Amino acid sequence: MRILRGALSIAFLVFASFLLSTGCDDGTDEQVDAGCEDAFCIGTLFRTTDSPSSVIKAAELARDDINEAGGNIKLIAGDGATPLASTMELLEMGVKAIIGPGTSQSSVEIFDFLVENGLVAVSPSATSVTLTEKNREISQAGKAHFFFRTVPTDSFQAKILATEVRNGDEVLIVHRNDNYGVKLTELINREFLSRNRPAAKVVWYERYYSDDPMFEEKTQAVLDDIEAVGGIGNIGSIILILSIDEGGKIIKGMIDSTVVSSAARYYISDSFAVENLYERVDPDNPAAVDGFKSTTPCSLPDPPERKDEFEKRFDREMFPSLRFAVHAYDAVVAIALAALSAGSNDPSEYVSEMAGVTGGGNRCLSYAECAAAITDETAANDDIDYEGVSGPIEFDQNGDIGAGCYSVYTYDAVGGRMKQIFEVPSLKEITSSETP
Structure with missing residues (x-):
């Protein structure tokens, strides 16, 4: 410039x-x-x-x-x-x-x-x-x-989610019915079809918040819709495009369901990629989310020490999540x-x-x-x-950044999570971290 x-x-x-x-x-x-x-x-x-x-x-x-x-x-x-x-x-x-x-x-x-x-x-x-x-x-x-x-835009997140889902699995996507949820679902299914895989089954719901007086009833309605999906027992992978308010309750209901397979794998988009996921799902049982995966934009500054220095400026007890x-x-x-x-x-x-x-x-x-x-x-x-703390920015003609990264987190049985990083825009070369 x-x-x-x-x-x-x-x-x-x-x-x-x-x-x-x-x-x-x-x-x-x-x-x-x-x-x-x-x-x-x-x-x-x-x-x-x-x-x-x-x-x-x-x-x-x-x-x-x-x-x-x-x-x-x-x-x-x-x-x-x-x-x-x-x-x-x-x-x-x-x-x-x-x-x-x-x-x-x-x-x-x-x-x-x-x-x-x-x-x-x-x-x-x-x-x-x-x-x-x-x-x-x-x-x-x-x-x-x-x-x-x-x-980075959801075009990259969709690639990662589609790649992470195990090949051969029948897939269900549960998403909130807003612009984010609808568009990300469309992109994921487009990715599946481009890879000669069948599109996922879809359940959607109108977004609601924790202060809604009908919160419990609306959560149960979502679970009823999920259980009503034909062949739900054969679903091997479930992609969840949820929000922090209702996400934990919906996941807990699916885990407790007698219809959803206990062997199903769960993948969570960045809208609910919280660090201590189990605390929102089942606070007394960290193992409830063992094996769950989530995606979220991350940072790759050069030098990497910049990220550590930035995070030290936060009281982590007050700010447990720096998403x-x-x-x-x-x-x-x-x-x-x-x-x-x-x-x-x-x-x-x-x-x-x-x-x-x-x-x-x-x-x-x-x-x-x-x-x-x-x-x-x-x-x-x-x-x-x-060059930001998040890494290179480089706004393009559409106001989007030209570089960046996504993290894929895998939650364990004791409340922790492991991270794998995919850089943007090199996502075409990514391979799944799943074992066949």
């Missing part, structure tokens, strides 16, 4: 003075109260839970690192349970970017609003290929798209660097720099290092390539 020095004629230590020149300018009370006239406000859009979110904590760490290096980032929390309404509210408050949403369905819900209002969003965890398709349509129409993500944390950190840094490169926090200005600061230039490993390179007027080459 070529940075225009004329737009960056002052040192990066006074980042805020030029970065905020296109800040909140309509004078609303909401904007004044939020403090966005004096800071580069970035909204977070994740569903609020009873436990601390490592994704939000990672965004806060990125903010702290950026501000320590001369930036002036302020995070404002939105509510991922009402993504569109919350995005509208965040925009009114003066935010110039969104970290999130946390899910593919929520990302699809706000996609058109982002385009219509020129607001950048970078999700650390939305993986549906629908978002690739929507960005491609925008680009083909000659317009700028405003949605990006720092994780998508590195991706959230990188999302904040990428936005800040794009704005610095453009010399403006106006999304319509810095959106064109998102790809540039993450690929094609001189490699840099932190906001401070990259920002110094951007503002160094003595450098012969001012192109940068931010």
